Amino acid sequence: MLRPATPDDPLRLGVLVSGAGSNLQVLLDTFNGGGREARVVAVAATRPGVRALERAAAAGVPHEAFPLADDRDVRLADWLDGHGVELVVCAGWMGILTAPFLERHVAINLHPALLPAFPGAHAVRDALDHGVRVTGVTVHVVDGGVDSGPILLQAAVPVHYDDDAETLSARLHQLEHRLLPQAISLLAADRVELSGRRARVVDGEDS
């Protein structure tokens, strides 16, 4: 899917955020200490003042807010190009990336449910309301739909009877913090093959 990267020439990540940025923090901690096959080089947010932008600033990573506007995706794509971004990572990005953006950038998204169950912005609430006993986390390729692109990795957690949105979100976040860096490492090592909708991890559990 992408060029094989090395610690000397890491895959350049642009991370898109909207809120707290705990997943961004994990990516900064995992990849920006050096010696890794990927590196966060730019962080963009849907609005100014969010905690995630503070995290980017603290890590010395270029960051910018792109509030919703007709030309947002074009300006965002230009800005990411300007930072040499090779892979866009949506980590809590509350927006739809449109075709003009996706023609220029490969993007992956992190979603707090086992897609195709519970797409959209209220996945944790929807899973609780539905009464599922198991939910989880999906990392998928962004294809212009709402959480609809080819699935790269998934992992599950139990839903307990006394869970509320807060306790279940906390369990899901722990899993996200493991799964997202794992997906990026696999992509940076060029170990993910996509055939239509189906992803295969090369030299891994799928081989």
Ligand code: GRF
């Ligand atoms: C995550 O749960 C992600 O799945 C969802 O938004 C949340 C972002 O959390 N799309 P954080 O800002 O990384 O803490």
